Amino acid sequence: MSEKANSNSSFLNDAGNRALIFQAVLLVLVVLAGYYLFSNLQANLDTRGISTGFKFLNEPAGFPILMHLIEYTEANTYGRAFLVALINTFVISILGIILATIIGIVMGLARLSNNWLVARLATVYIETLRNLPLLLQMFFWYFAVLAAMPHPRNSIIFGDFFLNNRGIYSPSPNFQEGMGFVVAAFFISILASFFIIRWAKQRQQKTGEWFPAYWASLATIVGVTLIAFVLSGFPVEFELPNKSRFNVTGGMVLIPEFVAVLIALSTYTGAFIAENVRAGILSVNWGQTEASRSLGLSDTLTQRLIVLPQALRVIIPPLTNQYLNLAKNSSLGGAVAYPELVLVVMGTTLNQTGQAIETIGLCMLVYGSLSLSISLFMNWYNKRMALVER
Amino acid sequence: MAIEFKPSPSLPPPSDSVGPVAWIRNNFFSSPLNVVLTLLSLYIIYLIVPPVIQWGLLNATWEGNNKDACTAGGACWAFINARFDQFMYGLYPPEEYWRINIAAIILVLMVGMYAIKVVNKLYLSIAIIFVYPVIAYFLFSGGVFGLSIVETPLWGGLFLTMLLGIIGIVASFPLGVVLALGRRSDMPIVKSVCVVFIETIRAVPLITILFMASVMIPLFLPEGMNFNKLLRVLIGITLFSAAYTAEVIRGGLQAIPKGQYEAADAMGLTYWQSMCLIILPQALKLVIPGIVNNFISLFKDTTLVYIVGMIDLLGMIQLAKQDPNWLGTALEGYAFAGFIYWIICFGMSRYSMALERKLDTGHKRN
Numbered sequence: 053m054s055e056k057a058n059s060n061s062s063f064l065n066d067a068g069n070r071a072l073i074f075q076a077v078l079l080v081l082v083v084l085a086g087y088y089l090f091s092n093l094q095a096n097l098d099t100r101g102i103s104t105g106f107k108f109l110n111e112p113a114g115f116p117i118l119m120h121l122i123e124y125t126e127a128n129t130y131g132r133a134f135l136v137a138l139i140n141t142f143v144i145s146i147l148g149i150i151l152a153t154i155i156g157i158v159m160g161l162a163r164l165s166n167n168w169l170v171a172r173l174a175t176v177y178i179e180t181l182r183n184l185p186l187l188l189q190m191f192f193w194y195f196a197v198l199a200a201m202p203h204p205r206n207s208i209i210f211g212d213f214f215l216n217n218r219g220i221y222s223p224s225p226n227f228q229e230g231m232g233f234v235v236a237a238f239f240i241s242i243l244a245s246f247f248i249i250r251w252a253k254q255r256q257q258k259t260g261e262w263f264p265a266y267w268a269s270l271a272t273i274v275g276v277t278l279i280a281f282v283l284s285g286f287p288v289e290f291e292l293p294n295k296s297r298f299n300v301t302g303g304m305v306l307i308p309e310f311v312a313v314l315i316a317l318s319t320y321t322g323a324f325i326a327e328n329v330r331a332g333i334l335s336v337n338w339g340q341t342e343a344s345r346s347l348g349l350s351d352t353l354t355q356r357l358i359v360l361p362q363a364l365r366v367i368i369p370p371l372t373n374q375y376l377n378l379a380k381n382s383s384l385g386g387a388v389a390y391p392e393l394v395l396v397v398m399g400t401t402l403n404q405t406g407q408a409i410e411t412i413g414l415c416m417l418v419y420g421s422l423s424l425s426i427s428l429f430m431n432w433y434n435k436r437m438a439l440v441e442r
Numbered sequence: 443m444a445i446e447f448k449p450s451p452s453l454p455p456p457s458d459s460v461g462p463v464a465w466i467r468n469n470f471f472s473s474p475l476n477v478v479l480t481l482l483s484l485y486i487i488y489l490i491v492p493p494v495i496q497w498g499l500l501n502a503t504w505e506g507n508n509k510d511a512c513t514a515g516g517a518c519w520a521f522i523n524a525r526f527d528q529f530m531y532g533l534y535p536p537e538e539y540w541r542i543n544i545a546a547i548i549l550v551l552m553v554g555m556y557a558i559k560v561v562n563k564l565y566l567s568i569a570i571i572f573v574y575p576v577i578a579y580f581l582f583s584g585g586v587f588g589l590s591i592v593e594t595p596l597w598g599g600l601f602l603t604m605l606l607g608i609i610g611i612v613a614s615f616p617l618g619v620v621l622a623l624g625r626r627s628d629m630p631i632v633k634s635v636c637v638v639f640i641e642t643i644r645a646v647p648l649i650t651i652l653f654m655a656s657v658m659i660p661l662f663l664p665e666g667m668n669f670n671k672l673l674r675v676l677i678g679i680t681l682f683s684a685a686y687t688a689e690v691i692r693g694g695l696q697a698i699p700k701g702q703y704e705a706a707d708a709m710g711l712t713y714w715q716s717m718c719l720i721i722l723p724q725a726l727k728l729v730i731p732g733i734v735n736n737f738i739s740l741f742k743d744t745t746l747v748y749i750v751g752m753i754d755l756l757g758m759i760q761l762a763k764q765d766p767n768w769l770g771t772a773l774e775g776y777a778f779a780g781f782i783y784w785i786i787c788f789g790m791s792r793y794s795m796a797l798e799r800k801l802d803t804g805h806k807r808n
Binding site for chain 1: 780
């Protein structure tokens with residue numbers, strides 16, 4: 053573009069040159085700022101006698117963690133504590149995503165229901181939860197609801213389930229020999245159902261005959277697994293929680309911290325997902341529904357074959373954002389003492405070791421890669437579902 | 443001999459398709475599934491509404507000095523009554539409350555002046571963005587005109603929440619615009635600096651940013667130079683919100699047809715002229731709902747400052763419910779805080795939806 057710059061225009065009036073100068077200045081500023089901050093950091097670390105590096109990960113942590121899905125005691129290392137916290141964060145995120153998706157779809161559809169009462173109830177749910185801070189909701193569930201549950205000796209009882217202020221107690225399964233066979237059968241039947249669906253699709257394209265492939269595969273999965281279960285002689289025993297005079301022992305316990313965070317995360321994010329679902333369905337032109345009805349498709353088929361595939365294109369990108377938000381928001385769990393990454397690493401570990409740079413860096417790295425992998429997966433899915441234009 | 447065409451008058455709709463009875467039938471009992479849903483909804487309402495009214499209004503206690511006054515079995519609003527000042531002003535000295543009130547009144551008056559035609563809106567905006575904060579700062583912290591000094595750790599309650607929210611919103615918006623423009627720039631270095639900044643911030647939770655602000659910033663500053671924690675947290679919140687605002691604005695910039703850019707170039711406008719006069723006004727108008735949504739989540743997110751040890755409205759409630767006189771009043775506190783947050787956030791979202799409707803040109807359902 054500078055080719056035709058005439059001789060009497062100054063060097064600075066050329067857009068290309070100005071861009072170069074501007075960028076050079078920016079680059080110098082960024083580098084200088086980085087150098088300034090880094091040298092300050094070095095000086096500060098020296099004067100405070102903080103050593104850098106990840107050596108502290110091999111030292112004994114010396115603090116207990118409320119919920120650990122792998123073996124963990126106070127004698128274990130910080131590295132192990134980090135792993136425990138990481139697993140806790142993953143567990144709450146994945147369960148939260150599943151629950152929030154279910155709640156979101158149900159509430160989104162309910163808000164569009166032609167039943168006036170159902171639509172209003174869903175609206176009230178969505179508008180209430182969306183407009184309250186998540187931290188407030190976690191505090192509400194933890195301090196106002198679960199802490200107000202009765203003492204263990206007055207537990208609320210549903211069959212073999214106990215509910216009290218120490219958590220939810222349920223029977224815990226003990227797997228016996230032969231469970232491997234059942235699990236194998238389960239996965240094989242899932243594989244088989246893929247083939248059933250493919251075969252049904254091919255047959256329909258060839259002959260036009262309809263085959264209820266989804267019901268058939270569901271029946272296959274449930275049936276085969278059940279048969280395997282019976283054949284191997286019911287290889288599961290349940291350890292029932294036992295209510296003694298003052299406490300409930302045995303069984304599986306969901307601690308209140310976990311329950312509060314899970315409820316808050318999934319109901320909060322569910323309200324947002326509901327709005328995404330609603331927006332997606334409303335984005336499908338009403339003419340599509342009318343056209344489908346005039347072709348004589350039933351309401352169910354209209355939804356499944358016409359509306360939903362088009363709505364999903366609109367729903368998936370914001371849904372990705374909601375999943376990311378949920379995973380990142382699980383970091384609030386620490387505020388009600390759920391031992392997730394931020395509480396264990398940036399809270400306790402940072403306090404005990406003073407390794408601010410490493411612990412905060414580690415957390416950012418984990419969340420960064422978590423965000424990246426969720427968005428990569430959802431982008432892949434999005435691409436699969438996207439409109440193929442010819 | 444033309445026969446005049448006379449349309450016969452339209453018949454009224456069949457009597458079973460209009461009126462309240464038909465409405466009820468269509469909405470509630472149109473199919474067996476609908477009947478079940480209606481009954482289920484009624485049951486849910488029955489489960490929730492009467493107990494809440496019973497608890498919150500009929501059996502509630504409004505006056506009292508401690509928990510013992512609350513004997514009616516319902517909500518103990520006396521708790522809110524007794525602690526109301528602290529929920530609003532935090533630990534700010536009570537004899538200085540008037541300073542916060544005056545600042546709030548000035549702000550309301552200035553914003554209210556937008557409605558008057560006489561006032562030049564540009565000057566008014568400049569006054570609100572540049573002059574008002576200075577006045578407010580000196581009012582809040584004191585130290586001039588004989589005002590006593592109030593340290594920032596004493597700032598709290600709804601006052602701190604509003605402070606964080608308003609400053610975060612006002613400061614993050616221009617930064618977000620600049621970042622969005624930078625991300626769409628042709629200059630590779632500018633672009634990559636903006637992309638790295640936006641994506642790094644969006645990938646991590648706000649808590650890590652706040653921890654960074656409160657723990658790591660002091661490490662990056664020279665020995666002895668350390669500034670106020672409130673300011674550090676504000677910087678963290680502003681940077682966080684700016685990254686999200688930038689992405690929303692980028693969406694708006696992408697939606698502007700190329701012809702607009704070309705036309706601006708053809709007129710001989712400079713980059714900044716074409717951006718400020720042609721592109722940004724259109725782009726921002728397009729993304730108003732998205733920006734308001736960002737503001738709402740920023741306002742809700744201000745509660746996280748509690749985790750790094752500041753006592754905003756929610757923090758004040760956490761503190762107050764531990765008072766031995768008021769043990770077991772958590773629910774009332776959360777209900778009160780929830781009410782305030784809800785009013786503000788719902789108000790903002792309604793405003794955004796009204797704008798959305800005003801700008802909507804799409805096709806309506808049915």
